[in-house]
Structure formats: C-alpha cells, structure tokens
Amino acid sequence: MTKILYILLLLCAVGTTMAQTKQPIPRKSYTTRALGNTPAPVIDGSLSDEAWNTVEWTGDFIENLPEENTLPIEQTKFKVLYDNEFIYFGFKCYDKNPKEIVKRLSRRDGFEGDWIEVNISSHNDKLTAFSFAASVAGVKSDGFISENGTAWEGNWNPIWYLKTNIDEEGWTAEFKIPLSELRFSNAPDQVWGLQSTRRYFRTEERSLWQRIPLDAPGWVSEFGELRGIKGIVPKREVELRPFLVSKMENYPAEPGNPFKTGRNYDLNAGLDAKVGVTNDLTLNLTINPDFGQVEADPATLVLDGFQVFYPEQRPFFIESRNIFNYTFSDSQDNLFYSRRIGRTPQGWVSSGENSFVAMPDNTAILGAAKFSGKTKSGWSIGVLESVTSREYAKINQAGNEHKELVEPLTNYFVGRVQKDFNNRNSYLGGMFTSTLRNIQSANLDFLHTSAISSGMDFMHNWKNRKYYIRGNLLMSYVEGSKQAILATQQSMTHLFQRFDAKNVEVNPERTSLTGTGGRLVIGKASDGNWRYRAGVTWVSPELELNDVGFLRQANNIRQEAFASYVTLKPFGQFRSVEVYLDQIADYDFDGNHNNLQFLLGTNATLKSNWTFGLQALYKPVNYSISALQGGPRVRNSEEFFKSFSFTSDSRKKFRYNGAVYSNKGKNNSLSYNEFNFGLVYQPVNAFTVSVIPSYALNKNKAQYVTQNQLADGSRYIMASLDQKTISAAIRFDCNINPDLTIQYYGQPFISQGKYVAFGKVANPTARNFEDRSSLFTKDQISADLINNAYLVDENIDGNPDYTIYNPNFSSVQFRSNLVVRWEYIPGSELYLVWSQGLSSYGRPENDLLDGLSTEILNGKPQNTFLLKATYRLSKHVKHKHL
Known part of the structure; x- marks a missing residue:
C-alpha cells in the first residue's frame, strides 16, 4: 500500500509542476x-x-x-x-x-x-x-x-x-x-x-x-x-402511455405434459406514465410493464462459475441511468444493477416420477416508480421504488396439480444524490439501496430477507479540469437465515470455504454479513498529448451487492497505473494514433500477490478511415483464489496475450471488420484463439445487412471439473479441456421511412467441449506446472458407459472411491428477434415482434457443425408472436414563480 501512495503522490507532483498556462x-x-x-x-x-x-x-x-x-x-x-x-x-x-x-x-x-x-x-x-x-x-x-x-x-x-x-x-x-x-x-x-x-x-x-x-x-x-x-416559464409535462399486448407462443408439444400443449395465448395491458413534478424533476411510473420488443441477450456458456453481466435494454430502467450509476471499479461492479429487478425466479422445484413442472420465465414487475432529474442548483436526484410479485411453479403429479413458491414478493429501493459545487469542478454524492423479501416458504430460505448497501463518492478537478482526483467508499449489510448466509459465504463471489484462507472462514451460525469497499484515483485528463492515472481499489471479503447490485468477486485489492500518448494532428498516413501502457497488480486480504500484468496497446485511424488496434499483455504473476471454486489458491502459468483488430472505412456500402485474439500459457498449459470477421453490406440507402461469425478454440490442461469429499480430505478434480465454439450475429435493418423500420437479430451458438487426462490437484501453488496436479493412471480411472461417468479407484483396491460424471458437453442455442416498429404519431408506437428461441444439448462426440444442422436447422424452436400498441397522451402545465 505504501508503494501505491508514493505513486499517487508522485503523479500529482509531476502533473502540477508540468502545468502550463494556455491561452483561453x-x-x-x-x-x-x-x-x-x-x-x-x-x-x-x-x-x-x-x-x-x-x-x-x-x-x-x-x-x-x-x-x-x-x-x-x-x-x-x-x-x-x-x-x-x-x-x-x-x-x-x-x-x-x-x-x-x-x-x-x-x-x-x-x-x-x-x-x-x-x-x-x-x-x-x-x-x-x-x-x-x-x-x-x-x-x-x-x-x-x-x-x-x-x-x-x-x-x-x-x-x-x-x-x-x-x-x-x-x-x-x-x-x-x-x-x-x-x-x-x-x-x-x-x-x-x-x-x-x-x-x-x-x-x-x-x-x-x-x-x-x-x-x-x-x-x-x-x-x-x-x-x-x-x-x-418552465413547464411540467404530464404524459400517459397506455399499452395493449397480444402474445401467442408456439412450441413443440410434449406428450402427456399438461403444461406443454404446443400453444399459449395471452392478452395483457399496462401503463407507463411520466409526470413533471418540477421542470427539473420527473416522476416515471410503470404498471405491469411489458418489454417484449426488447432485443434478446446474446448466447453464452460459462465454465468458471461466475455470473454473466448483461446490459440493460428495458426503456423504463435506461432513462436517467446516468443518475443511478455507481461504479466503483473498471469492471461492471455497481451498487445498482437493474437486471436484478424482474429476474428469472431463483427458486427451484424437485420433481418426482410422473410429474411435470412449469416454471415462470421471469418475475413480474407489479409496479415501479422512478423520481429523477437535476436541478439548476446542481443537485442530481434519483429515487427508484419497485415491487415484484410472488412467482409460483406449477406442478402436476399423477394428474394432481399444485403450485410451489419460487420467488417471494420483493421490494427494491434505490436512492441517489449528487451535488455539483466549486463552479461545477467538484461533486459529492451518495447512494443507498435496499432489497426486502417476504419469504414465506422454507424452500426459499437460501435468499436474503434484507440487503442494504450505501456509498459516497466525490470528484475534484483543478487547473481548468486538467487534473482530477475521484474516489468512493461503500458498504453492504445482508441479513437472512443461517442457510442464506451460509450460501453467501460459500458462493463464487466469496468462497470462504477455502481451507488455505487465513482472513475468512465459514461460520454456519451467522445470520448477517457486513462488508466494505472503495476506490481512489488521481490523474491527468487533458492539455497536451499525455494522459495518465493511478489508483487503488479494494473490496473486502464480506462485501455482498448481488441482491440489487453487481459484484463479481470480493476479497481483492487492486493497484493500477495507466499512461497514454495521443496525437493531436494528422501525420503521414495517420489521422490519429494512441499508444497506452497499463499495469495492474492484485492482492487478496491474506496479503497474497495474485496477479501482475502489463498491457501495451495502440489504436490508429488512417486517412483512409480504416482503424486498427493492437494489444500485448504479459502476466508474470498469475494466481487464482476462485479457479477451484472453493478449493485452495492455485497457481496458473505465466500468460502472454495478443490481439489485433481492424475496421474498414465505415462510409462504404460494403465494409468489414475483423479481430484475432490469442492467449498462450507457459509450458503449453493453456491456449485460447478466437477469430472474428464481420461483413456489412448496404446495397441501398434504406437497407443494411450484416453477418459477424466467430470461431474460438480453447485448450486448458488444468480445467476445473468438480470436487469430492472423502474421509481423508477433499479431492479437486482437473482435466485437459478441448473446447470449440462457433457463433454468428446476424442483423438486417430495413427502413421504409424514418418512422417505420424493420429490424432482425439472430444468433446461432454452438459450443462443444471434450475432457481427457483427468487428475487431482496435488500441490496447487507449485512453480512447475507438472507438479500442480497428479494425473490418474489407467488403473485408477475407468469409464462407466451405462451411467455416462468415470469411476476413480485411487488406491487400486478394486473398490471405486468416487464418481466423476462425464463433463463433456455440446451446447446449442439459437435466439432471434424480428421487430417491426411504426411510430404512427409522435410518441405513439405499434410493434409487431416475432421471437425464436432454442436451447438443446447435442452429442459431444459428433462434429461441431452437426449441431448446426441437426439441432438448429432441423430443430423445433419456441416461437413467440407479439403485437403491442402504445398511445401517448400528453399535457403541459406551467410552473408558477414562487
């Protein structure tokens, strides 16, 4: 920490002495x-x-x-x-x-x-x-x-x-x-x-x-x-947008399943409203909202156990998003992640024989209100309140139907305030969030009954905004049953169960957790060719934000230093060039140095309007406290990452872009190669079509598979993974006129992984890669073809000690949206939407492209047809001078 403070002070001193007065x-x-x-x-x-x-x-x-x-x-x-x-x-x-x-x-x-x-x-x-x-x-x-x-x-x-x-x-x-x-x-x-x-x-x-x-x-x-x-005179706007939605779903019927008859139909209505409380502050309301016209999320497959961040696309939550933003790192970590509201139900149902289950796709938002805006005196204010309904899974067992709670009635609250001062060169702000759940079923005891987070942030600019310092502090408090807090301690975000952790341990009697975090950054933002910054970010092991925020991993202290040189005039064949260097070091709260990386990159724009990007990243120190998903801290080999990307002249009717990413581990322990190439064609001014295929090869000789608990200790199983992934983003836009558009988005996605050379972790922090795991011999592991598993007999006594289920996979997904949007009068719209969705599991032993023909082209997707009409009613009310 002392070195970090020295760097911050040095940059501040150098930046101040180099300051020059420029003519305004x-x-x-x-x-x-x-x-x-x-x-x-x-x-x-x-x-x-x-x-x-x-x-x-x-x-x-x-x-x-x-x-x-x-x-x-x-x-x-x-x-x-x-x-x-x-x-x-x-x-x-x-x-x-x-x-x-x-x-x-x-x-x-x-x-x-x-x-x-x-x-x-x-x-x-x-x-x-x-x-x-x-x-x-x-x-x-x-x-x-x-x-x-x-x-x-x-x-x-x-x-x-x-x-x-x-x-x-x-x-x-x-x-x-x-x-x-x-x-x-x-x-x-x-x-x-x-x-x-x-x-x-x-x-x-x-x-x-x-x-x-x-x-x-x-x-x-x-x-x-x-x-x-x-x-x-400022005017208060009062706007109502009632909407009506007709929805029909068509999908393959499942014989005997009363919930999968092949077709569903639904008619729904709701209201969006906007009320100008003052000319500066607006109250947004939504009752029974529908977001059926929102584009589908891209398909993904996660092997590291962490949650996936998806950007918000729903209009109600997007408006005034800047006011509610509270990021505290360079990643997506945030006190407020609006995708938590209306999420997929978190509970599950264990079904027995002769039973069928119908799970709701998402949690209904009964209503939401948002009060936000910025006053003339520099106050930014945001208040959001939302209530989501109880959601039940329907269960039919031998003809008898009942339902089981899978998501409780939940209240979400977010409050944000920020004040500009010092001639708008500084601000000071705060944020508060809470999640309250009415848990009425024992099967949901793994959820927190309440979760509170708060934070304060500040920024100060000086020397005509040439230099800046910004920072934040935050804390969280979550409360729930012993089961809920135990689940939080053992989640991927926290991993208290690591036996080599000194600063944390699992306590099954706890019913609450309190954590803190923060960031401090100082840098130069303008004036001349050079930009630089240095900072430190910390997240305590107990910080928990994932009820209404987003936090990928706790227990981290990060130091960062960044510098870049940007040209200000064209030269030679270049319009502009940027060269940058980024250095990052990560530590955990036990004092372990887990990561050190150096990134050198450049971005360039040619006079022909082509753009290029190059990056080279080297990791000489590379440890992970999460790779074994609850196991001990493990050492990864040194890595060297390279990337190259380009984009052709965007003004052309036919344009293209491409990227190559390559990562290599020392001792050939891992390699990752990805190839992207996109084509965009605009034959006429009103029509554009694009296809962006992607192909990735992932090979990892130390991929985590599973863990088993034995009398003499835990076994953390690793294997050599050979994974291939192919996908393509397909779009077309047809614009009849500025108010009538047709848009299509589709993405086929196939990922296939095969595991060989199984073994157990022996010495997780050994310097040599070969010493970190012990591979099973042919006498120790055998295939159980009937149960699609492997039997492990460590002591070769003829009695299997544990079973490893075959982790080979072939995931096939297809998602698409076709949206016709007509703004028939200003502010009133008609949507016609056709969505398709397909998720299945292919045969890992088959060729990768077999999934494209057998699972996607010949598959039977779920089709959703939606017709949505909105009508805008608006009135303006003058303010009275006080």
Missing part, C-alpha cells in the same frame, strides 16, 4: 429573439418563413476532425428562435455538389450519412446537455449527455419535430423542440450552453460551431453560449 479559447455567443406576434415557422425544411428573418445567422464553423483548428471543406450556419412553447433551429449546410450528399436511411439514432447536431446545456452546468441531430434523410437522433461528455444516453427519445431539404446550395434542416423536453430554471433572463456539430460524410470530417481542441478537458464545459431567452 474565446467563447462564442449567439443572441436569439422571441417570435412575439410573428407566426411560428412551418417545419418543412425550407427556411422560407418570415420568422427566420427576425434573427441573424451565426456560423464560422471550425474543423475538429481530422485536423483540429483548420477551415472545414464546407461551411455551416444556423439561426435560433423561440416562443412560449418551442425553441426552433434552422440550419444551412453548404455543399458545392448537392448531388453527392449521402442520404442514408436508418432507424432512430442511426447517425448515417451527412448529419447536423445541436447540443443544448439548458442548465449551463458544464456537465450535462441534451442532444438533437438530423440526418439529411430526415432521421432523428437524440440523447442525453452527462459527465462532461464522457457518458451518452442514446435511449432517451424525446418528442420533437424535424424536416430536411436538399437544394442547389446544399441542404437545410429545421428543428422544432418543445421546451417541455428541456430542463431549465425560472430565471427571467436565461443563458444556456450551446454547441453544433456537422458531419461531412464524404471525407468523414467533423466541424464545430464552438471550437473545442482535441486535448480539451471535456465537452460540455467548453460550449459556447445561447443568450436572449427571456420570460419563458
């Missing part, structure tokens, strides 16, 4: 006017209305990419108007060759072809902004910007109006944005942050209204200003 870049300012008695412009893309003559043009855009601070190929100018209900933007994008303007259709937020964008920081807080963009084809793109441009929320879909037009001078665009979609104060004279960006597609050039250097300390903090907005 002048802030542009545009003064708008109210329409008054002048009729509002008609949004037709022509800019011909008299209203536009009441204000002046602003322009003089400056190039940002590829060569910052030079004149762009074509100039851009715009005007701004407003009235009591809307703010209007009119853009003129000059082009000497209007016939060459690229007019590509895409789904919303596609950012295809030529486009123009405006960012509005209506709180002028130097941190957050609203973004509205228009492609020349008339496709809208919008999002919410936070953390001074480092975070982008693209799933924010406000109601606004757009038209574009191509003429002899180039192309034009008119925006009409309701003031109710923005957040601003009730000051009589407003000053907003303002920025505009244009993409000139043919040369992939970006130009800006307000110049922002490539080494600037951020994005929003560098905006120009919009002045002249006077007398507008």
Whole structure:
C-alpha cells in the first residue's frame, strides 16, 4: 500500500509542476429573439418563413476532425428562435455538389450519412446537455449527455419535430423542440450552453460551431453560449402511455405434459406514465410493464462459475441511468444493477416420477416508480421504488396439480444524490439501496430477507479540469437465515470455504454479513498529448451487492497505473494514433500477490478511415483464489496475450471488420484463439445487412471439473479441456421511412467441449506446472458407459472411491428477434415482434457443425408472436414563480 501512495503522490507532483498556462479559447455567443406576434415557422425544411428573418445567422464553423483548428471543406450556419412553447433551429449546410450528399436511411439514432447536431446545456452546468441531430434523410437522433461528455444516453427519445431539404446550395434542416423536453430554471433572463456539430460524410470530417481542441478537458464545459431567452416559464409535462399486448407462443408439444400443449395465448395491458413534478424533476411510473420488443441477450456458456453481466435494454430502467450509476471499479461492479429487478425466479422445484413442472420465465414487475432529474442548483436526484410479485411453479403429479413458491414478493429501493459545487469542478454524492423479501416458504430460505448497501463518492478537478482526483467508499449489510448466509459465504463471489484462507472462514451460525469497499484515483485528463492515472481499489471479503447490485468477486485489492500518448494532428498516413501502457497488480486480504500484468496497446485511424488496434499483455504473476471454486489458491502459468483488430472505412456500402485474439500459457498449459470477421453490406440507402461469425478454440490442461469429499480430505478434480465454439450475429435493418423500420437479430451458438487426462490437484501453488496436479493412471480411472461417468479407484483396491460424471458437453442455442416498429404519431408506437428461441444439448462426440444442422436447422424452436400498441397522451402545465 505504501508503494501505491508514493505513486499517487508522485503523479500529482509531476502533473502540477508540468502545468502550463494556455491561452483561453474565446467563447462564442449567439443572441436569439422571441417570435412575439410573428407566426411560428412551418417545419418543412425550407427556411422560407418570415420568422427566420427576425434573427441573424451565426456560423464560422471550425474543423475538429481530422485536423483540429483548420477551415472545414464546407461551411455551416444556423439561426435560433423561440416562443412560449418551442425553441426552433434552422440550419444551412453548404455543399458545392448537392448531388453527392449521402442520404442514408436508418432507424432512430442511426447517425448515417451527412448529419447536423445541436447540443443544448439548458442548465449551463458544464456537465450535462441534451442532444438533437438530423440526418439529411430526415432521421432523428437524440440523447442525453452527462459527465462532461464522457457518458451518452442514446435511449432517451424525446418528442420533437424535424424536416430536411436538399437544394442547389446544399441542404437545410429545421428543428422544432418543445421546451417541455428541456430542463431549465425560472430565471427571467436565461443563458444556456450551446454547441453544433456537422458531419461531412464524404471525407468523414467533423466541424464545430464552438471550437473545442482535441486535448480539451471535456465537452460540455467548453460550449459556447445561447443568450436572449427571456420570460419563458418552465413547464411540467404530464404524459400517459397506455399499452395493449397480444402474445401467442408456439412450441413443440410434449406428450402427456399438461403444461406443454404446443400453444399459449395471452392478452395483457399496462401503463407507463411520466409526470413533471418540477421542470427539473420527473416522476416515471410503470404498471405491469411489458418489454417484449426488447432485443434478446446474446448466447453464452460459462465454465468458471461466475455470473454473466448483461446490459440493460428495458426503456423504463435506461432513462436517467446516468443518475443511478455507481461504479466503483473498471469492471461492471455497481451498487445498482437493474437486471436484478424482474429476474428469472431463483427458486427451484424437485420433481418426482410422473410429474411435470412449469416454471415462470421471469418475475413480474407489479409496479415501479422512478423520481429523477437535476436541478439548476446542481443537485442530481434519483429515487427508484419497485415491487415484484410472488412467482409460483406449477406442478402436476399423477394428474394432481399444485403450485410451489419460487420467488417471494420483493421490494427494491434505490436512492441517489449528487451535488455539483466549486463552479461545477467538484461533486459529492451518495447512494443507498435496499432489497426486502417476504419469504414465506422454507424452500426459499437460501435468499436474503434484507440487503442494504450505501456509498459516497466525490470528484475534484483543478487547473481548468486538467487534473482530477475521484474516489468512493461503500458498504453492504445482508441479513437472512443461517442457510442464506451460509450460501453467501460459500458462493463464487466469496468462497470462504477455502481451507488455505487465513482472513475468512465459514461460520454456519451467522445470520448477517457486513462488508466494505472503495476506490481512489488521481490523474491527468487533458492539455497536451499525455494522459495518465493511478489508483487503488479494494473490496473486502464480506462485501455482498448481488441482491440489487453487481459484484463479481470480493476479497481483492487492486493497484493500477495507466499512461497514454495521443496525437493531436494528422501525420503521414495517420489521422490519429494512441499508444497506452497499463499495469495492474492484485492482492487478496491474506496479503497474497495474485496477479501482475502489463498491457501495451495502440489504436490508429488512417486517412483512409480504416482503424486498427493492437494489444500485448504479459502476466508474470498469475494466481487464482476462485479457479477451484472453493478449493485452495492455485497457481496458473505465466500468460502472454495478443490481439489485433481492424475496421474498414465505415462510409462504404460494403465494409468489414475483423479481430484475432490469442492467449498462450507457459509450458503449453493453456491456449485460447478466437477469430472474428464481420461483413456489412448496404446495397441501398434504406437497407443494411450484416453477418459477424466467430470461431474460438480453447485448450486448458488444468480445467476445473468438480470436487469430492472423502474421509481423508477433499479431492479437486482437473482435466485437459478441448473446447470449440462457433457463433454468428446476424442483423438486417430495413427502413421504409424514418418512422417505420424493420429490424432482425439472430444468433446461432454452438459450443462443444471434450475432457481427457483427468487428475487431482496435488500441490496447487507449485512453480512447475507438472507438479500442480497428479494425473490418474489407467488403473485408477475407468469409464462407466451405462451411467455416462468415470469411476476413480485411487488406491487400486478394486473398490471405486468416487464418481466423476462425464463433463463433456455440446451446447446449442439459437435466439432471434424480428421487430417491426411504426411510430404512427409522435410518441405513439405499434410493434409487431416475432421471437425464436432454442436451447438443446447435442452429442459431444459428433462434429461441431452437426449441431448446426441437426439441432438448429432441423430443430423445433419456441416461437413467440407479439403485437403491442402504445398511445401517448400528453399535457403541459406551467410552473408558477414562487
């Protein structure tokens, strides 16, 4: 720890002494006017209305990419108007060759072809902004910007109006944005942050209204200003979106199973609501929500025992996600992981002979409310409350049907607050979460009855945001039955049962756990070519967040140092190049040094718009406290990882990308090779198809298999694994017009693994790989073909000591979604969805591609057809000045 503190202090001192004063870049300012008695412009893309003559043009855009601070190929100018209900933007994008303007259709937020964008920081807080963009084809793109441009929320879909037009001078665009979609104060004279960006597609050039250097300390903090907005009153939006869902499932019938008749039908309804409590703070409500139109998660197969992190895709939880975010490491670890709400039921049912079981696919969300927003004084506030229902498995045994509880009634609460101060250069925040379960069945005693976590975080920038220090502290408290706390102690996240652990031990009498964690990072973020940071993160052995958060592994102390060099001007054949070095060291709370790794990498963009990436990672110290899943700490061989990736020019109709990943262990103990190659073809502007196949080879001579408990101790069984995986992500987008789109996603996935050369762990931390395990001889292990297992007779006395079930596997999965989306009026949508799902187990002894033909192409998947209609009812209520 002392070395880590020295590194932090050294970087701080070096960074401060190297600080240089740079000439500030002048802030542009545009003064708008109210329409008054002048009729509002008609949004037709022509800019011909008299209203536009009441204000002046602003322009003089400056190039940002590829060569910052030079004149762009074509100039851009715009005007701004407003009235009591809307703010209007009119853009003129000059082009000497209007016939060459690229007019590509895409789904919303596609950012295809030529486009123009405006960012509005209506709180002028130097941190957050609203973004509205228009492609020349008339496709809208919008999002919410936070953390001074480092975070982008693209799933924010406000109601606004757009038209574009191509003429002899180039192309034009008119925006009409309701003031109710923005957040601003009730000051009589407003000053907003303002920025505009244009993409000139043919040369992939970006130009800006307000110049922002490539080494600037951020994005929003560098905006120009919009002045002249006077007398507008913030409005509270009240929006209701009732929906109706018709759902039919079709799947192979199972003879004799009353729950698998081959077809199910369901009619459901619910309500989403949004109420502007103030202009800054919004209350979102959902009753009986449906997320049937959400894209399926990618198929995965996990061999290390850890949980898989899936990104959130449900609209209710995505909106305002930046406010609820509380990451405390460079991984996905977070105090709030919204996928816990509505998860697959955690209980299970043991069925006997002549019985059938129907398990619910997920836990129904009875209702959820979210209160969130940011005030003009710099307070970010988020409160989320959700209740999920009891879920029951249906059991039919010899014709008698009953049900058994598999998920209890559960209440989730999340509270988040953060305050900006010091001229928006610093913030201090806190978070609190709780999970309360009403457990009424003994078979769910393995769940916590309550789980609480809390944390505080801070960040401070100085020297015009050139340097920063940030950190957080967090704690958790979980409570439950002895069975629940015992299960937590022995879970993959904690592994207290390791007999070589000195700092922790299993206590079957405990009914609670309390843990802590935190992080401290200091670094340089801007000004010049160099960026660097150093930090330390710790997670105590008892920290537990997985009731409503995400924590992969506890019991870790990590030290990290990172430095990068970024070019600021094109040179030779390169637009830009970044070279970086990352060093990481991991320790556990017993003081063991478990990991040391060095990563050297580079990313480059050529003037041809091709991009390349190279990485080399070396692990001279490589131990794991989790590889044996409850067994002792084990030493892994030194590893050397390499990767190469490339992407062709994204402007082309036919484009492709590829990547190669290769990892090699010393003594040939392990190897991993993965090959990805993607093809994207856009034959016409309205249609795009892509296929991204992947093939992976995984060989590990020390793959954990299982463990057995004998009178003289535990046996941790390892074997040599030969695993092959093939998958492909298939997509197509067909855009009839900006409001009617057809999207398809499909992924076949096949993974096959074969195990040979079984043995037991002998000396887990031996320096030589061969000494770490003892392979079974032919006399010690034999195959039991009838029971698909291996019999192990360690002392060769003719009596098997234990059994190892054959771990060979062949997992076949196929998931797909076809979604037709029609926004028939602004904010009201109609969805038609066809989903397919198939999961089965093939024969490991067959060829890998046999699973594609026998299990997927000739298989019988489950089909789900869904028709969902939403209708938006909206009303705006003016605020009263207090």
